Amino acid sequence: MERRISVRVQLAKFLILVLIMLSAESSWAEATVVLVTGKGSPIEHISSLDIRKAYLGILVKIDEKTVHPVRRRDDKHLNQIFLQSVIAMSQRSYERRLLSLLLRLGTPRPVMVNDNDALVQMLTSRPIAIGYMWKSDAEADDRVRIIKVLWQET
Amino acid sequence: MIRKRRSASCRHRWPIRLARTVLLAALWFSQAVRADSQHDFLVFLSAERFETFSASEPELEGLSNRATADFLYVYNSDRFRVLGEYIWSDSESELERLKMGWEFDEQSVLWFGRFHAISNYWTTEYHHGQYMQTSISRPGLEQWEDKSGPMPSHITGLWLEKDFSPNARSSLSLGLAAGLAPKFVEDQLVPFDVLEPESGQDLSISTRLVLRPDALSTNQVGVSLAHNDIAVVSESSPELADLSAIRQTTLGIFSNWQLRDWRLSTHWVYFDIDMKYFDGSVREDFVLGYLQTEYEATEDWTIFGRVEVGFGEDSSRYLQLLPAFIAHRHMLGVRWDFAASHGLTLELAETSTQGTESMHDSFKEFRLQWSAVFP
Numbered sequence: 001m002e003r004r005i006s007v008r009v010q011l012a013k014f015l016i017l018v019l020i021m022l023s024a025e026s027s028w029a030e031a032t033v034v035l036v037t038g039k040g041s042p043i044e045h046i047s048s049l050d051i052r053k054a055y056l057g058i059l060v061k062i063d064e065k066t067v068h069p070v071r072r073r074d075d076k077h078l079n080q081i082f083l084q085s086v087i088a089m090s091q092r093s094y095e096r097r098l099l100s101l102l103l104r105l106g107t108p109r110p111v112m113v114n115d116n117d118a119l120v121q122m123l124t125s126r127p128i129a130i131g132y133m134w135k136s137d138a139e140a141d142d143r144v145r146i147i148k149v150l151w152q153e154t
Numbered sequence: 155m156i157r158k159r160r161s162a163s164c165r166h167r168w169p170i171r172l173a174r175t176v177l178l179a180a181l182w183f184s185q186a187v188r189a190d191s192q193h194d195f196l197v198f199l200s201a202e203r204f205e206t207f208s209a210s211e212p213e214l215e216g217l218s219n220r221a222t223a224d225f226l227y228v229y230n231s232d233r234f235r236v237l238g239e240y241i242w243s244d245s246e247s248e249l250e251r252l253k254m255g256w257e258f259d260e261q262s263v264l265w266f267g268r269f270h271a272i273s274n275y276w277t278t279e280y281h282h283g284q285y286m287q288t289s290i291s292r293p294g295l296e297q298w299e300d301k302s303g304p305m306p307s308h309i310t311g312l313w314l315e316k317d318f319s320p321n322a323r324s325s326l327s328l329g330l331a332a333g334l335a336p337k338f339v340e341d342q343l344v345p346f347d348v349l350e351p352e353s354g355q356d357l358s359i360s361t362r363l364v365l366r367p368d369a370l371s372t373n374q375v376g377v378s379l380a381h382n383d384i385a386v387v388s389e390s391s392p393e394l395a396d397l398s399a400i401r402q403t404t405l406g407i408f409s410n411w412q413l414r415d416w417r418l419s420t421h422w423v424y425f426d427i428d429m430k431y432f433d434g435s436v437r438e439d440f441v442l443g444y445l446q447t448e449y450e451a452t453e454d455w456t457i458f459g460r461v462e463v464g465f466g467e468d469s470s471r472y473l474q475l476l477p478a479f480i481a482h483r484h485m486l487g488v489r490w491d492f493a494a495s496h497g498l499t500l501e502l503a504e505t506s507t508q509g510t511e512s513m514h515d516s517f518k519e520f521r522l523q524w525s526a527v528f529p
Contacts, residue, residue, distance in 0.1 A: 105315075106236075106237040111192070
């Protein structure tokens with residue numbers, strides 16, 4: 001009887017371990033930020049410098065068309081990673097920079113969207129638009145295409 | 155007689171007709187290109203407490219408490235832009251900027267309308283967005299016309315801005331502007347008002363060259379050259395009774411440089427002034443400039459200071475026409491940035507205004523300000 005209980009306890013421990021490993025694997029897979037565009041977009045490649053330029057309000061063209069960067073408002077963690085690894089600025093410095101360009105030259109700020117779905121809609125309605133999201137979200141949505149990995153947890 | 159009156163009336167109304175035509179054209183055009191358009195609307199708010207301490211009452215801004223709202227609207231399509239800026243405060247309500255821009259190639263924009271003079275570095279950097287500038291006060295050299303600023307701040311005309319990129323990382327911008335200069339009325343320069351147009355302005359032409367070694371940073375160094383033919387309304391003040399015109403030529407050099415937590419901004423301007431009197435002319439020159447240093451102690455706290463000086467300006471007849479012009483200032487301040495976009499700033503300064511004779515009027519200043527931008 002005691003042996004049977006011990007086997008059950010061990011089995012439960014094993015299952016818990018498996019669950020922990022699975023959840024760890026899933027969060028590890030999520031901790032990758034990718035640059036995406038709409039499925040039908042002609043954008044095949046864009047350099048890191050051009051991504052930074054586009055998000056800093058500097059004109060970037062691909063195939064003679066202006067690249068429209070799209071920002072996320074909802075995911076604080078995603079935004080933090082994006083600002084640190086791609087823009088290399090604090091949130092406040094970045095906002096000030098965009099405000100300054102708008103105030104001085106009327107340069108439009110990147111469009112802000114509230115969630116993943118709004119981002120995808122924006123990317124599919126504007127063929128030369130780019131945005132960023134978690135890799136797992138991008139892979140789960142067949143309306144978007146991954147252009148490059150922006151950040152990966154090491 | 156009637157015909158003459160009509161003709162005079164028509165002459166005075168041509169700027170209104172022109173403005174209407176341009177606005178209608180802009181509206182039509184914005185409809186035509188709205189497929190890929192974007193609108194932006196911002197409100198810059200500020201509230202300020204201002205005190206002076208001196209034996210004599212200085213002739214300065216006049217208000218100890220001041221609330222200001224600056225409304226900015228921007229319309230963008232692929233090649234067409236409209237920018238309007240309207241300011242409202244306890245002391246003024248004015249359309250500051252209204253300009254329409256056409257991007258005729260990737261790196262060139264031609265603007266038409268009322269804009270801020272491109273030779274004024276501070277003005278073209280911060281405009282009326284009080285939240286955007288670290289300090290509360292503006293340098294006297296870059297003060298607005300109605301605050302005894304010595305240089306024209308508002309021009310109505312054409313402005314071409316062209317960017318050259320020597321390589322992928324750096325940029326060189328060339329600006330060329332021509333339009334209506336302000337006229338001198340009573341004790342200040344008065345720019346052309348788009349909403350209440352009056353004739354009598356002369357020509358302003360200016361150019362500016364700005365180098366940004368790293369196009370992605372705000373670091374820049376530039377030179378400017380401007381010539382302003384300033385018409386004088388002689389009957390508006392006894393001080394102007396014998397004066398018919400002022401020819402002002404300026405040569406400026408400016409820089410804004412950030413190195414780690416330090417930022418340095420400076421602007422020096424050489425003035426060549428030709429005062430045209432009815433019985434002859436008087437020529438003079440002087441240099442005005444400032445140096446502002448900022449230290450970002452933490453992400454939220456910034457300590458800053460500014461020194462404003464002049465060389466050869468003490469006995470300037472032109473500056474004596476602007477008695478509230480800030481000739482010298484030694485200022486220290488601290489700014490606290492809080493929440494998403496709010497700032498609280500404190501400033502203390504030892505200041506001298508030009509005064510009406512060769513002796514400056516000195517006093518101490520205390521300023522406290524809240525500023526913010528929405529949304």
